Amino acid sequence: MVKAAVSTFVAALCPLAGLAAAASPSNGSAHLDPSLTPGERADSLLRLMTWEEKVGQLGGIRRLAETVGGKVSYNETSFEEIRKTQNGQIGFGAPQNYAHDLLPIANRVRSEQINNTRLGITYITIADSVNGLMISGGTMFPGAISMGSTWNMPLYEQAIAAIREENIAMGTHWVLSPEVDLAKDPRNGRNGEMFGEDAYLVGEFAAHYIKTMQEKDANGFVKVATTIKHWVYGSSSGGVHTASIQGGLNHVLNDMGAPYVKAIRESSPLSLMVSYASVDQVPMSMNRYLNKKILRDLLGFKGLIMSDAGSIRNMYTQAKVATSFQDAGLKAIRGGLGHELSPQPPSVFPTLINSVNNSEVAGLIDDSVRAILEVKFATGMFDLPLPSIENLNATLRNEKHLEVNRNISREAIEVVQLYFRPEYTQIEFPVMKLIRFEKIDVAAGESRRVDLTVPLQELGYFVDGEWTVEKGLYNFWVGSSSRAEDLQ
Incomplete structure (x- = not known):
């Protein structure tokens, strides 16, 4: 049951529910025409954008709200300050907050972005979603490594479909999943996010996750865009999270990279996240060879490439391969990255605004902005209404989802x-x-x-x-x- 105060706030927002579809600049640009392809719409909008608006699309506000004293806390002053230079996407923030408390806040900032900015370029909401919502109130399925042990693909697809619908009910149309790395080192603290140690198993589950999440709706929009991650990861020295991976190209492609090959060629994920790790001492956030020559040219990946949270900053603060935040940003965008995840300041890509006179960087930024705009158009962000509290109530933890959860939980139990x-x-x-x-x-x-x-x-x-x-x-x-x- 939604609290009365929350219900009142939501009621006040109800007239805003269709603003995502209605908002438009006065010139009636082609990017508002849903009959065009996402690429055509992105090109049209890109031509209208200023330099500052382009750089703003390269990042976002990962933490919309925090938890203070056990209650949801939205700092509007902090949000508005970050939004000036990072306005491509938003994330909900503290996972302890309830979905019903967050949705009114999210809808408020979404509608403000649509109606109170020059071009009305909407946010896209992102979230980790390995086995459910990354906030409280949703259906929590077993961890990926547990579901991976079931080998029951039809049941797994039912679980992912339930997770997808709960994300949509929150207005989340881009998930930072699935994890397609191999859980080979027991010292790795993130093995639970992975499906297992076998490349064939991981590739199969990843492909089914992507196909189910990216199923198209009645209007032809991708329901939820997916992100395969972490390119490449899982075999860092000593099982240390951000350590370097020691191995040649054969190891990277035929062992660690095998699930990526299957996912990319069979399921076409819309985005990919590089890892915190390095390969042969070269951080993945600046690894031109693996990100461009291998990922783009050899494997044929066409989607958006993003950083892991804070991984671009790490090149300056941890790996010491950059001389400044701006240098780290330049190395990242030249290394193939087009979007930055940054849960907390300082973010790096806003420093690229100083490269306005660098034609090489300007071209790379255009490519990066086009990529995220294509994801937004593909998922209907300029066309779909904002999510409602009524649909949220009907979707989260409904009996169908709970029954699927019970079924896959029974099969996922391991001794x-x-x-x-x-x-x-x-x-x-x-x-x-x-x-x-x-x-x-x-x-x-x-x-x-x-x-x-x-x-x-x-x-x-x-x-x-x-x-x-x-x-x-x-x-x-x-x-x-x-x-x-x-x-x-």
């Missing part, structure tokens, strides 16, 4: 053999005690001690389901032990 070090072997069951648990944020490679018995919204961590959370109380238990620190 796991636990191995304990000698000092951990004195465990007495069934005596149970509540303990404090050290949760590792595997995505960032960071850790801290947190009390997982408090409400989840008070924690800044993902708890279950690989990039998906549900709001509530989470209790972690362990058998009593002879080690006193286990029970503190």
